Amino acid sequence: MxxxxxxxxxxxxxxxxxxxxxxxxxxxxxxxxxxxxxxxxxxxxxxxxxxxxxxxxxxxxxxxxxxxxxxxxxxxxxxxxxxxxxxxxGRVDLEEEQWGSLPADDQNGVELSQGDIERLLSDLPAGQQSVARAMGIEGISASETAARLGMKENAVRVAFHRALQKLMATASGENNDTRERARDHAHR
Missing domain, CATH: 1.10.1740 (Rna Polymerase Sigma Factor; Chain: A)
Incomplete structure (x- = not known):
């Protein structure tokens, strides 16, 4: 020194x-x-x-x-x-491939429209919305999302996990409505 x-x-x-x-x-x-x-x-x-x-x-x-x-x-x-x-x-340690597959995992066989997705996302806090859009919709990695949003990668992963939890909880409460809309749309 x-x-x-x-x-x-x-x-x-x-x-x-x-x-x-x-x-x-x-x-x-x-x-x-x-x-x-x-x-x-x-x-x-x-x-x-x-x-x-x-x-x-x-x-x-x-x-x-x-x-x-x-x-x-x-x-x-x-x-x-x-x-x-x-x-x-709030940390969940998953591999990059696992994170990327979470939004695409459709366990209930319900297909959501873009409008449904936008409505669900709009209920999230702003930070979680940004992360969910980047990783879930655009499909970019956690590290790229962190760089884009000026966040740490771990914080991005936590925000994404929390956003998914909220989205799944909200969507599961609406599954019956969504299924009926999907059936009605299919019969038209």
Whole structure:
């Protein structure tokens, strides 16, 4: 860090690379202690590295580096633990193919018209509508939807799952009406 201040970018890159390896062990251990899956380790490590890089001018070069680094790590891990716990309450882990097949899964043999679909979607909150339209109607992936809507991929998956739950609950209450309309339409 001191060499970075004197303009030695090679030393700074080496420092960040070595620090990242060290952080992976620390973050994985701390996430495990919070009872969380260590799959998020790399994301948290990257958040820590970004925080260190953007706040490097706040470190006092006359003081030891490790307490300053450890404080950043501690706060970033706590923030990540809070976020991950919140996300995990509504999280459903499915493969990309499974997510893509959910809207097409017609368990009741009822075919909905575009008008029925639009009416059902309009009952959803705006964020869930956007996600449901992108993934369910347009068929784009969760990662593409996240990029388009400026959301995290996990948040997109949660929103899509919640939207599907609401849509299925609403649609199942209307199945009898929809079946009758479909039969009437077929007989015409």
């Amino acid at each position: 001191r060499k970075e201040r004197s303009g030695d970018s090679v030393a700074y890159e080496r420092f960040l690379r070595d620090l990242a390896a060290y952080l992976r062990h620390i973050v994985r251990y701390r996430l495990h202690n919070f009872g969380l899956n260590s799959d998020e380790t790399e994301d948290v490590v990257q958040e820590v590295l970004i925080a260190i890089h953007t706040r490097r001018d706040q470190w006092n070069a006359d003081r030891p580096l490790m307490p300053w680094l450890n404080a950043i790590v501690r706060y970033k891990v706590i923030d990540a633990a809070r976020r991950l716990r919140k996300e995990s309450r």
